[in-house]
Amino acid sequence: MTARITQKPAAPKSAASKPEGRGVQSIETGARLLTALVDEGEPMALKDLAQIAGLAPAQAHAYLVSYRKTDLVEQDPETGRYRLGRFALDLGIASMRTTDPMRLASETAVALSERTALHVALVVWGTFGPTVVEVQESGSQLNMNTRPGTVYSLTGTSSGRVFTAFLPEATIKEALAREKRERADSGRVGTYRFMSRKEIDQIRSAGWAMAENPPVPGITAYAAPVFDHAGQMVMTVTIIGHDHYLRDRAEREFIPALLEATRQLSGELGYSAGT
Template sequence: MNQAAVKPNAKAKASSRGVQSIEMGARLLTALADESEPMMLKDLAQVAGFAPAQAHAYLVSYKNIELVEQDAETGRYRLGPMALELGLANMQTIDPFAMASETISELSSRTGLHVAIVVWGSFGPTVTLVKESGSQLNMNTRPGTVYSLTGTASGRVFSAFLPSATVKRAMSLEKREKAGTGRVGTHRFLSRAEIEQIRESGYATVENPPIPGISAFSAPVFDHSDQMVMAITIIGQDFYLLDRAESEFVPALLGATQKLSAELGYIPAY
């Protein structure tokens, strides 16, 4: 009985063991990816926490399988064709909206706020999914809801981060809309200074929101091609949201959108 009881534990321990050398070598690949430029051996070794000789041994093997390549003239190392193929294969299997769904569920649970995914649709910023917090907040934001480009937090994020030609065309159409279209929010003047402020801070809100007593903050999500693919918007009652927005809720929102962007392959330019 004792022997039979021990075997499952031994198997569990064995199955949880990895190959340490592979895990260590991954630090070199991570360093090359993070630095985003070819590196000399000594610099790469320093960033990854290796002795140069130890790093060189790993790099020889990585060169053999084309995970890494070395410039013949400068001697600098960069990620190789196999790394690109792996990255492209990963991009093809990623479902951004499934990942975003998990993100907004976690964010709603963490903050106690309603959280929405908003994408660019035929008529402008369009809600595709809402995670309700379980509070008594009643609102008419549902999948299919279309937001004003300038009169809502979600719309202003798209106004700041989409290509300007796309935004101008959409704004022109929105201005000409007749009342009663169902769009949330009405067109307002949005200055260049306000656009720059949104870009600098990384999120948007709006004074005098379209639903009195309900405020929102919205932030962009980018993909590997540096394109904005969606916005994530937190929504709550003023008395709950506004006092803790800058200290708690906006940092949580930005943390979630930046993490999701990184998972989609986005590398911010500093």
């Protein structure tokens, strides 16, 4: 995976300036049934499915008959409940094959940086641990030692703490042992510190982390995990800024924006909370 640092691109033309054209309302209406099946994640009775989709049962049934003919939906012969069919599975697999995770992540970083006026780093699990692969700069005069290729401490940085909380325990134990053996001039950002089970549980519960003693004085960072279709953590999205700008508005504004961005990105990568 190629590491890169990006500057803000020119603002794209507003989507509102380009008319979408006339759609097919019946397709949009029927899609509500498919959305309900995806969101619920289990076979559903006609009346329940119709209620969630906001349709009359007779109207929903007509759509479901057509969906059954195309294998988008199938019906259990014993219970009569509906679930997504083979063609829906084929569509999902095709989508995953053509999805570029880093392109989606880059778009997320750009949008989040523009929304918050903060630097945004994408951090993946590399050979030596949490490794920065992209930094989207906000345009502010922020002096920091985060660049593509930077390796973070597992316990001394916000991104590392998220990996420590969400990666398999065996993976983390091995990486921590390696980090503790490193020389002080290894170049890793952040200093090892003990993390209690309580801290790890708190990060898992909250869905984000910060470092109590940031590697760079005056600079604060918050990180949150991104998951793929298999429920595996694939990266963190990390927002970085000056203390005086970030901390006062963190819980009210910036952390909610970060969590919204990572949830959306995880969803685009196929993750479901029930995975």
